[in-house]
Amino acid sequence: PLTAVIRNGGYQLRDVHVRIVPKENGQEIAYKVNNKYLLTYGGIPVFGLYPDYVNTVEVEYTRIQGSKTENIKESYKMYAPPAYIESAGTKEEQSALFTIDVKKVSPEFKDRLYLLNNTKDKSGNGTRTVWNNPTGGALEWNFTTANAIIDTSGDIRWFMNPSSIYDLKSIYRAGVMMGFKQNQDGALSWGYGQRYVKYDIMGREIFNRRLPDNYNDFSHSMDNAANGHYFLRVASSNYKRPDGKNVRTVRDVIAEVDQNGVVVDEWRLFDILDPYRDVIMKTLDQGAVCLNIDASQSGHTLSEEDLAALDSSDKFGDIVGSGAGRNWAHVNSVDYDSEDDSIIISSRHQSAIIKIGRDKKVKWILGTPAGWKAPFNAAILTPVDSKGQKIACQDSGCEGDFDWTWTQHTAFKIDSKSKGDILYLSAFDNGDGRGLEQPAMQSMKYSRSVIYKIDQKNKTVQQIWQYGKERGNEWFSPVTSITEYQTDKNSVFVYSATAGGAFDLSVGAFTSLPNPYLEEFKWGEKEPAVEMQIHGARGYQAMPFSLTKALTE
Template sequence: MKLSKVALLTALTICSTTALADGGGHRWAQGELGQVVNNPYGNAPQTAIIDLGGYKIDSATVKIHAKGDAGVPISYEVGKSSILNHDGIPLLGLYPDYNNTVEVSYTKNGKEITEEYKIFTPPVSVTGMRDGMQMNHPTVDSVTVAEGFEDRLYLVNHIVRTEGWDAMDWKDGMGSQTWDTHPTIFITDTAGDIRWTLDVSHFRDIRHLDKRGTMMGFQQMENGDLIFGQGQKIYRIDLMGQIVFEWSLPRGYIDYSHGIQLMDNGNYLVRAAKSNYLREDGQRVHTVRDHILEVDPTGKLVDVWDLNLILDNMRDAKLLGLDAGAVCLNVDADLAGETVKIEPDAPFGDIAGVGAGRNWVHVNSVEHDSRDDSIILSARHQGVVKISRDKEVVWILAPTDGWNDELAGKVLQPVNSDGSKIECSGNGICKDSDFDFTYSQHTAWLTGKTYNDNNGIGLTVFDNGDGRHHQQPPMVEMKYSRGVEYIINEDDMTVEQIWEYGKDRGYEWYSQITSNVSYEEDRDTMFMFSGNTYLLNRDRLTRAIINEVAYGTDEVNVELHVNSTVPGNAPYRSTIVDFDKAVAE
């Protein structure tokens, strides 16, 4: 009986001590709220939440102090909705493997409080293993940062081939079964320090079809969320790592990669392919990167663009000029400099070829033009194409070679600034002009700008430049890539080139595959990611280059170099992210 009383008194003492520590049951809290919860949703290791501890606050100000003299501080305001959603103050931009100093200000019970926290986050994980060797995380070098751009943050969608690429042998396999790479997703600041990573282990499992594929297409929404896809799945998450939705592709469709976009009507445009597609010759095949899906926010299919029925899947003019060493992420340095060989009766699968069931069009971006409810596609192996809601081609931006009679009338005519025609050969060589078409291009995106009394629309394209003028140059060092802006006049069916960047930098800025360019209204810049310079050079590590250039000029405001740690890796894209969007409301 005496022992029971002692035990009871001991338990009561412990409970009382804990409760009295801060009045809210958070004995180890650093400040006047609750405890710090690191990586609260398990997907973003460089995030944390200061739990409310039962108290009520409506807003907060957060400052993540810089690491060292060259570091970049991060500050943002947190709104009521974000505090309610997370039941605490969300912390973004913590340095990995570092004891971060975080200053937080808020009002509690009418009292204004400013306090300092010390928060340690784990180091970035090893990217993966390959051939028994450790593949370390990419590093970032800061080269140029103009005044006023110090606060920029860039998400990098890095891709590496690791063990697991060939981990499963699937008979008659689809792309996400065999076209599978390990993603390294991170956000860098302008000092080259990592400030956020995605723990991809929660999204990937090479043993399961639904969790294989290549994680691609990251874009930030207006509310700060990220959308992206991987193989058979589409995801939307917030920057704290909380999954907003996760859904599979509609039944019968396969292999998301490259492009996803939120439409004005709340639906999503998704680049995918079709399983068990019935060809005109009676054969059933899995197609390759040639279907656009419109999917509602619950994952239900609304509409489909089957490009085999809209374009000419037998056109090979562009394909015959490509470098066989790299067709998208199918990279083989032994074939560098050789042109792709097209055989009409080639096996079906993810190979450069013609006809449904082969990689004949390779759409790598999709853009919704809300002015007329049409879509604009970057079709790497054909050109840039606009297609209406009723599945009719509106215009084509590409050289004239190879188009059938029906589509030839949709090809845009290049013009000078005065509207006079520019004479160009069938393979795109334009006489006495700086105008050029794009070759093996990526990301055909509208700028939102209009020209010529609103008759012209601005369009940016990353012109990779492989197979320029439908041929390979005598020396690989003669290749170059460009960011380029065109004005498309749909009434006159003309195209004018008004800006380019990258040509003068030559081979050191050349990216064989991937990459992106977009107009950024908030700073009036062109943002570019030349994703894989020196990709096919065995003696060089692949390097991606991030640039922001003052609009209409070649004035570089930002240049960062993203360095791979092994040869042959091909970062996919980068996008500007804004922490304020994620927490402001």
């Protein structure tokens, strides 16, 4: 919704320009329309209408009928209905939609549009079903999302009404919508539950596919490669463990599919990595494991005995624990590196960013060396300072400002700044279990947005930028969030997606919805060029959205 098509009336149209007249002090949306989209939609696509408002839409175009050509200027009045996002029916909800506090927008970022991929809480309409034959997996991880595009004035200019493609009560049409990417052709790709899809911003379906039968439970990340392939973070639908038990695994497989949905390769992380490395699992706050917020487990961590008892049991599924069939890896991002035909993954429950080749061999590991056995310990990157000198480190941390990431999200290569063995990498360091421990007080926790420079040949890593430590607990996001470089403005985009909620320290749980921070930084700067706070939203991730890619190019 908040789009329209002005039909062509039987004429040929060319050279179209569209302008949505802004509200007072609002953001102008104006764009040229590529002729191919005039043919695709049978008219002029209109994007960015204000909800519950009579919009003024100005269009200019060339109209052709036979040998007659006219230059036309017109203005249309269009009412767009209110934005609507389905309620989860939970006590934390206080309004139908979030509100936005625009704190700062530098002039060169005034034209930005941001796609918000927020989530609703678990409700009685979902989380009803678990897998059998075999057991395990994360089918019950099922709640609706709240996706919208906002401008830098804080107005909603597009939102998703998923009802025609999504049904919370259906196994194969539900899940959590995640992994949004704007492809080079301007369309959006993402996945949810047992599906992965691609649609354009006007709602045109490009594909909507079931996961291949060898896999289940898409979530978190779907990366698009230049050759049209997609890298899906999924899980195995049937894996025989070394103890002979058949299970569905949890968030620990990357499947590569081609343009036609055929699987051309897979990375089975339970075979590639050590699914019994448990040093991080013993330090996790069990009250906040990704979006599984459970106040009854706040402050509780798992012991060696807990993990051993769990592994000998038949308890499988979306629970933290060692071994395939449990949430031992919790991979929340995958990024394909075409330069050496590898993938970079972020494993929350290993507090590690890992590069793995097409040969399924680990190239390097960015994270604490604690608990990594041979051959993985030889792949751990050594922290160095700006002069290339080794930094003194222990398993729990290093001297100076350098730190590893802890329960991080979104490990992305910065392609335009990387070359050969030198790789720049962005990540969101959530910070739970920082230093291999839970702090004395919840208020001591903090998150960071961080950029690293990795020398892949010499196996070293330098931290070149961070933001968030100085903001302290108010900016802390226990789960979710994103840091991603933006080539078009040489900037770093950050969404601290579960920050700013009212938090009850006695139970370690949100008593109100979070109030995420959305920020964008000029490269290398310590103060944001853009800062907005979204009140009353449980964020997952967000990203700048390019209207030029979507309708002009």
